[in-house]
Amino acid sequence: MNELLTPAETGEADRLTEAGGTPGLDLMARAGKAVADVAALMTRGPDTRIAVLCGPGNNGGDGFVAARLLRNVGFDVRVFLLGDKSALKGDAAEMARRWPLPIRAATPDALQSMYLVIDALFGAGLSRPIEGDAAELVEAVNASGLPVLAVDVPSGVDGASGEVRGVAIKARRTVTFFRKKPGHLLMPGRDLCGEVTVADIGIPESVLETLKPRLHENAPGIWISDFNWPTDGGHKYDRGHAVIVSGPALQTGAARLGARGALRAGAGVVTIVGNSTATAIIATQVTSIMVRSVSGAKALSEFLRDQRRNAVLIGPGASVGPDTVADVLAILKSSASVVLDADALTSFADPEDDGDRAEASMGFLARNGDRGPAQPSTLFAAIKGRQAPVVMTPHEGEFKRLFGELPGSKVERARTAAEQSGAVIILKGTDTVIAAPDGRAIINSNAPSWLATAGSGDVLAGIVTGLLAQRMPAFEAASAAVWLHGEAASAFGIGLIAEDLPDVLPKVLQKLYAEKPRGRR
Numbered sequence: 001m002n003e004l005l006t007p008a009e010t011g012e013a014d015r016l017t018e019a020g021g022t023p024g025l026d027l028m029a030r031a032g033k034a035v036a037d038v039a040a041l042m043t044r045g046p047d048t049r050i051a052v053l054c055g056p057g058n059n060g061g062d063g064f065v066a067a068r069l070l071r072n073v074g075f076d077v078r079v080f081l082l083g084d085k086s087a088l089k090g091d092a093a094e095m096a097r098r099w100p101l102p103i104r105a106a107t108p109d110a111l112q113s114m115y116l117v118i119d120a121l122f123g124a125g126l127s128r129p130i131e132g133d134a135a136e137l138v139e140a141v142n143a144s145g146l147p148v149l150a151v152d153v154p155s156g157v158d159g160a161s162g163e164v165r166g167v168a169i170k171a172r173r174t175v176t177f178f179r180k181k182p183g184h185l186l187m188p189g190r191d192l193c194g195e196v197t198v199a200d201i202g203i204p205e206s207v208l209e210t211l212k213p214r215l216h217e218n219a220p221g222i223w224i225s226d227f228n229w230p231t232d233g234g235h236k237y238d239r240g241h242a243v244i245v246s247g248p249a250l251q252t253g254a255a256r257l258g259a260r261g262a263l264r265a266g267a268g269v270v271t272i273v274g275n276s277t278a279t280a281i282i283a284t285q286v287t288s289i290m291v292r293s294v295s296g297a298k299a300l301s302e303f304l305r306d307q308r309r310n311a312v313l314i315g316p317g318a319s320v321g322p323d324t325v326a327d328v329l330a331i332l333k334s335s336a337s338v339v340l341d342a343d344a345l346t347s348f349a350d351p352e353d354d355g356d357r358a359e360a361s362m363g364f365l366a367r368n369g370d371r372g373p374a375q376p377s378t379l380f381a382a383i384k385g386r387q388a389p390v391v392m393t394p395h396e397g398e399f400k401r402l403f404g405e406l407p408g409s410k411v412e413r414a415r416t417a418a419e420q421s422g423a424v425i426i427l428k429g430t431d432t433v434i435a436a437p438d439g440r441a442i443i444n445s446n447a448p449s450w451l452a453t454a455g456s457g458d459v460l461a462g463i464v465t466g467l468l469a470q471r472m473p474a475f476e477a478a479s480a481a482v483w484l485h486g487e488a489a490s491a492f493g494i495g496l497i498a499e500d501l502p503d504v505l506p507k508v509l510q511k512l513y514a515e516k517p518r519g520r521r
């Protein structure tokens with residue numbers, strides 16, 4: 001159930017179903033019934049007056065069906081059409097014909113003395129920005145403050161990207177069919193949808209074998225079989241050794257947050273490394289986490305020669321500049337899995353895009369001329385030249401510094417970045433996207449708004465590192481980490497600070513452990 005289908009793929013699912021013998025009219029009848037069922041839940045009793053706003057395509061067709069079914073059970077339903085009834089085609093024209101009462105023009109006046117609005121203006125067939133009369137209507141609906149139930153997607157939301165084309169309806173609930181679309185989860189679409197219900201309208205699961213979707217909504221089912229649970233007789237080193245590289249003395253908090261994330265995610269051993277002043281400070285703050293004074297690229301290379309140290313995080317609090325560049329390149333030469341976050345990413349920013357970076361890069365060049373300038377291509381070549389996986393965890397700003405302005409939806413941008421860099425990308429945000437170089441992608445949807453708090457990204461990077469230390473494959477580790485992070489924030493509730501996240505993880509992990517299929521314990 002976690003597959004996400006673009007509007008084009010949904011259309012294909014529809015065609016395959018019809019080719020299998022199910023008439024399109026039946027699909028529309030079931031779609032309209034699903035809409036009517038949810039609409040009934042949003043009313044305040046039989047006297048509720050409902051405005052159904054229908055558009056010129058099959059989204060409007062679903063609206064006509066819902067209107068008829070709601071009227072049949074006693075609701076006071078009015079139907080308004082954008083455009084001409086004579087221009088309706090196919091199944092939508094047939095469903096309009098079955099509506100027994102007058103069809104009025106859809107204008108802002110339609111909203112007067114209504115209680116609920118059903119938005120059946122545009123769905124999967126939105127092909128351009130909404131303008132003119134249609135835009136005026138959408139704006140009037142939003143200004144009315146009436147509760148809105150959207151059919152398939154709120155009109156104006158692009159089902160593929162979640163972007164607003166022109167203007168868009170703000171719905172309280174949305175009913176979609178067979179599978180969600182990326183636009184239900186990507187911002188701002190996700191906000192405009194309200195609560196999303198997915199209805200079964202008789203499209204068989206077998207169409208997925210043809211469509212082979214490569215985009216999913218994050219859920220444990222996707223990665224739980226790759227999760228490594230503690231086993232009887234296991235040794236701590238069986239669960240990996242995560243190494244967290246600290247920044248200088250006044251920036252050690254980020255490494256500590258990452259380290260606790262890694263340890264709580266189940267890494268057997270976690271060591272924080274840094275220069276002697278930084279580690280002296282850290283040592284007064286941690287107990288089950290080890291601390292070693294290891295500083296500079298050469299020392300890091302030597303430290304990582306011990307292959308039991310199998311996952312490394314660098315970036316949180318690292319500082320931007322040539323030292324971090326050298327550290328990252330040394331770490332990438334090791335056999336460990338690597339997580340690059342924050343300053344480890346910005347240190348490779350394209351100098352052309354970033355004045356501060358340009359200056360730092362010039363200095364670096366002066367001292368390290370043989371290694372070439374610190375730029376994204378240097379980083380990507382180092383990633384592609386190694387065996388063990390790399391996960392990068394940029395927010396939008398860091399992403400832009402490394403990859404520039406890429407075209408397409410957030411999913412497409414993350415996919416391109418993963419392919420270009422050879423790393424698994426966690427493109428963070430309310431709608432975090434995880435993408436692998438082979439094209440697989442996941443949209444995360446469980447992060448509460450209060451997760452946007454200082455240091456929460458450091459904990460996330462630490463959780464990824466902890467899972468990589470346990471030898472979870474990188475794409476699955478990244479997806480699991482993002483999900484656990486969101487779940488932990490929800491479990492803690494409002495008032496959360498980053499320090500709280502690692503300590504809520506056990507509760508989340510215990511629930512997963514209790515629910516996982518038998519025989520895997």
Ligand SMILES: NC(=O)C1=CN([C@@H]2O[C@H](COP(=O)(O)OP(=O)(O)OC[C@H]3O[C@@H](n4cnc5c(N)ncnc54)[C@H](OP(=O)(O)O)[C@@H]3O)[C@@H](O)[C@H]2O)[C@@H](O)CC1
Pocket residue numbers: 010011013014027028031055056057058059060061062121122123124125126127128129130131134151152153177201
């Ligand atoms: N697939 C399924 O499984 C099932 C799908 N079902 C339903 O069908 C819906 C998809 O129907 P659809 O393809 O007819 O597209 P829809 O969204 O009604 O819009 C197309 C019309 O709008 C017009 N138009 C577009 N943009 C415009 C704009 N900005 N401003 C003005 N006009 C604009 C466009 O005009 P054109 O581009 O052709 O000039 C065309 O006339 C889907 O969302 C779901 O609700 C269910 O019934 C059952 C199973």
Ligand SMILES: [K+]
Pocket residue numbers: 059119120121122123150151152153154155
């Ligand atoms: K709609």
